[in-house]
Amino acid sequence: MMRLLAFQLVVLFALLARPVLAVQPSEMLADPRLEARARAISEELRCLVCQNQSIDESNADLAHDLRVLVRERLVAGDSDAQAVKYIVDRYGQFVLLKPPVEPATYVLWLSPALLVIFGAAGIIVYLRRRRAQLEPAALSAAEEAELKRLIEEGGP
Amino acid sequence: MRRRLIFILPALVFLGLVAAFYAGLDRDPQLVPSALIGKPVPQFALPALLDGNAGLKTADLKGKVVLVNVFASWCVPCRAEHPLLMRLAKEGLELDGINYKDKPEDAKLWLVNLGDPYKRIGSDLEGTVGIDWGVYGVPETFVVDRAGTIRFKQVGPLSPGVINDTIVPLVRQLSK
Secondary structure, eight states: OHHHHHHHHHHHHHHHOOOOOOOOGGGSOSSHHHHHHHHHHHHTBBOTTTSSSBTTTOOOHHHHHHHHHHHHHHHTTOOHHHHHHHHHHHHOGGGBSSOOOSGGGHHHHHHHHHHHHHHHHHHHHHHHHHHHHHSOOOOOHHHHHHHHHHHHHTOO | OHHHHHHHHHHHHHHHHHHHHHHHHTOOTTOOOOSOTTSBOOOOEEOBSSTTSOOEEGGGGSSSOEEEEEEOTTOHHHHHHHHHHHHHHHTTOEEEEEEESOOHHHHHHHHHHHOOOOSEEEEESSSHHHHHTTOOSSSEEEEEOTTSBEEEEEESOOOHHHIIIIIHHHHHHHHO
C-alpha cells in the first residue's frame, strides 16, 4: 500500500515537473492576465543569444531585457500582435520560433505535405505493380492443350 | 534505362547534399540577418559617456557617412577589435559609439587605456537603445549613410578582411 502511494507520488511529481523557469519573480507583472499573455508571447520569441531557446526559457541577459520589454509593451496597452511586431521590427522574423506563412516560407510549410503526397503516390504505384506481377499470366495455347490432354487421360 | 536511373538517383541526391553541406561550411549559423538594413536609424537619444560631450542621438547620424560601433568594457572581442577602430579613426572615418550596458567608470578607463576612436559616445546603461538597434551580440558595427539609413551591419568583432573588403569600399561609395 505504502509502495503504491509512493509510486503514485513519483508519477504525479514527474508529470508536474516543468523546465526550470528563467522568468524571475521580479520580472513578473502583478496582473495575472497580463502576465499570462506575456508568458505566451515570450514562449514564441527566440532568444538571439542562445537561438534554440525561447526568451521565456533563456537565462541570457538579452532574453531578460526582451521579457521585460514585452511586459512593458503589454502594460502600455499593446495587443499581443503589436508587442510581437515591436520585437520583429527590431530583430527580424528570425525571432519568431514559429515562422509565419508567406511566400518566402511556402517551401518550409508545404514540404511536409508534399513529402507525404509523393511518398503515398510512390507506395501506391509500387503496390499496383507488385499485384500485377503476382497474378499468374494466362496459359499459352500449347500449355492449354497439354492441360486438357492430362485431364482427359485421368491421372498420370 | 529506368533501372539505371534507380542506381544513379541516390548518387545524385548524395552529391546534392554534399554540395549543400559544403556551401554551408563557411556560413555562421549564429549570424542573424538584420531587420534594419535599408531602414532609417531608430529614434533615440543617449546621454554622453564622457563629461563635456553631447551624447548621441538620431539627428547626429544624418548628413554624413558614419560608423556606429556598439561596445562595452566587459566584452572581450571588443578589445580585439579596438586597434582596428583606432586605425579607422586615424584614417579619417567618423566613428560614433554606443556604450552598451556598461559601467561608465569602466568604459572611461577603457578609453583612457586603449584610446578613444569615437567622435561621440552615447551611454546605453539599460540596453534599451541597443534593442532598438537590434543588437544581440556586442560588438556590433553599423554603416549609416548620409540620409541616416543603415546600410551594413557587422555582428561580432571587425576584422581587417571585413574592413578592407566591405566597410571601406562601402563608405567610399556612399561618400561620393
